Amino acid sequence: MINLLSLDEFLSLNIALTKHNSLIHLISLIFAQTFDFIPVFFFFLVISLFTKKRKHSIFLLLLTFTSGIGFILKILIHRPRPYFFGIIDYANSLSYSFPSGHSIVVFMLAAYYSKNKNFQTKTNLYGLAVLVALSRVVLGVHYLSDVIAGAIISILITKTYFWKEKEINKFFNYFFNKLKIL
Secondary structure, three states, X not given: OHHHHHHXXXXXXXXXXXXXXXXXXXXXXXXXXXXXXXXXXXXXXXXXXXXXXXXXXXXXXXXXXXXXXXXXXXXXXXXXXXXXXXXXXXXXXXXXXXXXHHHHHHHHHHHHHOOOOOHHHHHHHHHHHHHHHHHHHXXXXXXXXXXXXXXXXXXXXXXXXXXXXXXXXXXXXXXXXXXXXX
């Protein structure tokens, strides 16, 4: 286990060192602001309200549920953020590293919206997800294992939802109809 942790730290440090390229750093900062839970949540909330499509509302519920699981794991695991020789810029020292919330958000987005799409669309969505996840390591706020865990959590929950979609949607339909929303 110690060897895996050492490998994780070594790979994460080497990815974080690419931050000295100003273009990579700028892109990483843009991803950090764009694919956080709050901007994604409100973006899809507005889309959901204007389009009145339950697909987007269900995505919001899954995203909130999955992000909640990630938050609980952060509290239970207490993995400190990596502080690679002062590379870290803006991470809150009171927050924890494992799993990556940005990875949870962006892989949930990719897994949910790539269903029944063509290969090119899936490639684009998952490619973006990988870039966002790696940007978290570039910024020095996560280890590589943090972003991989976030991806796995989101993909597993999304695939579980699709596997039990009919049963879960019965509950959602009851919920939406009872509250008279969408």
